[in-house]
Amino acid sequence: SLCSLLCFCLGWYTVNSAYGDTIIMPCRLDVPQNLMFGKWKYEKPDGSPVFIAFRSSTKKSVQYDDVPEYKDRLSLSENYTLSISNARISDEKRFVCMLVTEDNVFEAPTIVKVFKQPSKPEIVSKALFLETEQLKKLGDCISEDSYPDGNITWYRNGKVLHPLEGAVVIIFKKEMDPVTQLYTMTSTLEYKTTKADIQMPFTCSVTYYGPSGQKTVHSEQAVFDIYYPTEQVTIQVLPPKTAIKEGDNITLKCLGNGNPPPEEFLFYLPGQPEGIRSSNTYTLTDVRRNATGDYKCSLIDKKSTIASAAITVHYLDLSLNPSGEVTRQIGDALPVSCTISASRNATVVWMKDNIRLRSSPSFSSLHYQDAGNYVCETALQEVEGLKKRESLTLIVEGKPQIKMTKKTDPSGLSKTIICHVEGFPKPAIQWTITGSGSVINQTEESPYINGRYYSKIIISPEENVTLTCTAENQLERTVNSLNVSANENREKVNDQAKLIVGIVVGLLLAALVAGVVYWLYMKKSKTASKHVNKDLGNMEENKKLEENNHKTEA
Structure with a gap:
């Protein structure tokens, strides 16, 4: 500091002490042999002395003067070093050590400097927000209880802010407490912000002098909400x-x-x-x-x-013409159109009875198999959920048409008569037989498919008969007949009977012949048996004669 530099230049001895610590001041004089006593005093601003401590070299006693500000704070050692506890700002004085002999007085002055570290600076009274293009108070940086006073510096993103007309205005002031003589420093920053200050940290610092030299303490960061107008x-x-x-x-x-x-x-x-x-x-x-x-x-x-x-x-519109339930006659022409109107190209799918068709239906001449449930369905592939569908239920009607066929069984004993019927709604079939004959099998019907089915009966006529097939639906009643001859059947039966009689007669003749042959065989067997027995008797007699002849010779 300037005072320290001046003291050094003048050769004064200076003691630096921290506020609240103990000030220790050596006497800095060689003690003479004939010393009577030593004293400490300080000088008032007007130069008049105030004695505060006395020590006798002979009686070894210490006395402290009645000075209120130093009551119970002083201590004088045997080597005349003076200690002052609880250092105060008011202790900044010129103290003098005096050693007195009978014929001389020796003095050594000491300058006392007291330093107080300020509180950590804090940014207070902060703006709720800063607004671009407006000079506005950002906040106050305050540091308290400093001695001597210090300087406050503002920073933006770690860089020092210098005053700039219309953009950066810094107002500094300091106040001293009359009792403690400590300083409070306040620096107010007015700042014109820009969008570049978004999330930008602001800080402040206090620079002060301490016992060991100059020091700096920084505040915490402060970030401000930056208001700026809408540009887009x-x-x-x-x-x-x-x-x-x-x-x-x-x-x-x-x-x-x-x-x-x-x-x-x-x-x-x-x-x-x-x-x-x-x-x-x-x-x-x-x-x-x-x-x-x-x-x-x-x-x-x-x-x-x-x-x-x-x-x-x-959008997607679909129009099917005709639609709903439509009834037409077989052979009629039926134009069908499915018209699509959409905001973009749409796909079209035709279905008949839930089976996809390769192309749209076209009917120049309707058939029964054309009947069914048709659906025209369309969709926009790029638009989810945009689908339309209309249906056409086509009914193809027709009067009954009959065709009768005859089939003879290979045996010739029966004939199968089939009545083929075509029409819609499904015609009911009724049989009528004119003439005698037996019905071997009741009517049997095939499934009704595409407006067609048949009914058949199997008969064995004893005479010529006429079979009539009647088919009837809501549109018309149709009748058809078929004559069935019995001649062919009788001839075949007679031929079969003759064949059976011939077989029977043949079997009887064969049995008679077999009987005669058996009788002759049995008769012959008996005659042969007698001859055999006779021959066997002669053989026994000859054998006995031979044996007797042998015995005689012997």
Whole structure:
């Protein structure tokens, strides 16, 4: 400090002490042999002395003068070192050590300097927000209880802020407590912010002198909300769909890039020059195709700041002609058309009875198999959920038509008569037999498919008969007959009987012949048996004669 430098230049001895510590001042004099006593005094601003401590070299006693500010704070050692406890700012004085002999007085002055570290600086009275293009108080940086006073510096993002006309204004002031003589420093910063200050930290520091030299203490960071006007607006369509279709609800949302963002906007609908004032959203419900167009929104106070969005409301119409339940006669022509009207190309699929057709149906001459349930279905692939379908239930009617066929069994004993019927609604079949004959099998019907089915009976006529097949539906009654001859059947039966009689007669003759042969055989067997027995008797007699002859010879 300037005082320390001056003291050094003048050769004065200086003791630096921290506020509240103990000040220790050596006497800095060699004690003479004939010393009588030593004293300490300090000098008032006007130069008059105030004695505060006395020590006798002979009696070894210590006395402290009645000085109120040093009561119970002094201590004088045997080597005449003076200690002052609880250092105060008022202790900054010129103290003098005096050693007195009978014939001389020796003095050694000491300058006492007391330092008090200030409190950590703090940014207070902070602005709730800063606004671009406006010079506004940012806050106060305060540091308290400093001695000597210090200097306050402001920083933006770690760099020193210097005063700049119209942009940076720094007002510094200091106050001293009359009792403690400690200083409070306050620095007020007025600042014109820009968008570059968003999330930018501001700090301040206090620089002060301490016993060991100059020091600096920094405050905590402060970040301010920066207000700036909206320069651009954007419009959004919610929910964010790839495509909008008729019946959807859509919400337009307008946003401004200012801080704070604007809360109200003007919304412009297609073909409407006047804006609709609303909050930052505007909802359209159950939109139709005529809602297609450009939608805009702008700031209320600055209509030139505007944004737009093009919205296409997709639609899909399907017209099937004819549709519903349609009844036509067999052989009729029936033109069918499925007309599509859509906001973009649509796919068309034809189905008949839930089976996909390769092409659209076309009927120049209706058949029974053409009847069924037809569906024309279309969809926009890019638009989810946009599908349409119409149906046609085609009924093909026809009067009954009959065709009769005859089939003879290979045995010739029976004949199968079939009545083929075609018509819709399904005709009922009734059989009538004229003449005698037995029905071997009751009528048997085939499944009714594509307007056709048949009924058949199996008969074995004993004489010529006529079979009549009657088919009837709601449109008409149709009759057809078939004559069935019995001649062919009788001849075959007679031929069979003759064949059976021939077989029977043949079997009887064969049995008679077999009987005669057996009788002759048995008779012959008996005659042969007698001859055999006779021959066997002669053989026995000859054998006995031979044996006797042998015995005689012997």
